[in-house]
Amino acid sequence: MSGVVVGIDGSAVARNAAAWAGREAARMGTALRVVYADQTAQGVFARGHERSGEVREPVREWLDEAAAAAGEFSAKVTTADRPGSPERVLIEESETADLLVVGDRGFGGFAGLLAGAVAVKAATHARCSVVVVPDVGDPPRFPTSGPVVAGIDDPESAAPVLERAFGIAADLGVPLRAVHSWELAGLDLKWLRGKVPEEALAAAERRFVAEALAGAPERYPDVPVERVVLRGSPVNRLLDQARDAQLVVVGARGRGGVAGAHLGSTSHKLIHHAPCPLLIVRDAAGHPE
Structure with a gap:
């Protein structure tokens, strides 16, 4: 098993999910893998911060921002840019993960609407336990108190x-x-x-x-x-x-x-x-x- 995996897309909701995943990875004492599914990539696949120059600049920035948000909780964080649809990539990642984390919506989602298709499909078809982090607040945040x-x-x-x-x-x-x-x-x-x-x-x-x-x-x-x-x-x-x-x-x-x-x-x-x-x-x- 590869620890905790979080899917991101550059949105504030995804960064919030990455931060939650970082805290959970630290609690579990395991690594966190931040993954972006790039439907426009042509066979690009990079791990950690040793990414190929082929990775598009916005993707690199999004991965770094999500990794920084997660890293605030002292989790061991690596990043990956994978070609393919978000649903397929995340379900594949779940095959070797202990936990998959997704935001309830990303780009194209609007506060107050139901969860997006990626969150629903990941939760439905993942091969490991899944956490869906909702879009709460502006900017999005997750609760840190309560039962x-x-x-x-x-x-x-x-x-x-x-x-x-x-x-x-x-x-x-x-x-x-x-x-x-x-x-x-x-x-x-x-x-x-x-x-x-x-x-x-x-x-x-x-x-x-x-x-x-x-x-x-x-x-x-x-x-x-x-x-x-x-x-x-x-x-x-x-x-x-x-x-x-x-x-x-x-x-x-x-x-x-x-x-x-x-x-x-x-x-x-x-x-x-x-x-x-x-x-x-x-x-x-x-x-x-």
Whole structure:
């Protein structure tokens, strides 16, 4: 694995993503690779600061600016200009990365609009965990205070999400907020109302969260934990709980996820609306954990 990779395009949003990636690489104790995908390049490929003279001057400047933003956090930074579309280049980079970081939009994106195609495709098809850093503020910035929010859905996805979230919260010295929501609709709701009291359903959901968190306080004794179990839309509840957060951590697929699917609906919607960086957890092979 090659550590953390961040994709840049010369925009302020991309520089902000590079700065976040630099801080995360430093936290992880690993290297950061800043990558620009040049659709106009003719076979140009350079690593580090030993780039070929063929690299276009604006690209060199963008790479250097992003590397400088990341370097403020003392991460070991190298840069690369690769030919090809951003989607293809970043997905290829993810095959050997521990973490891929992208801004939610770049050139051609406008504040207030949904995340761009590159961010969505990278998050959907990457072979490693992905962080999408949103365009927040002017100039763009990322939050450096507040809790880490972990969205937990089912037993299969909860364990890796919580492990990743607890590790980050411990390193940052901030609380962890474990959020779980549940909802019933349509025929399921009508049938269950006659079979199981809503209070019993709510109690079962609280037990799920308690079981998912079992053992974590012993492994991470310095991380305060807040449990939030609510009825309602997973996306809406997570967005509510993320308003004061500095990171949201979710699985690539949640409850009801289809085998072989690349990204669940909750993760996909959060890419567009999360108010802080969003970490989508995948295993090393690229399969949802």
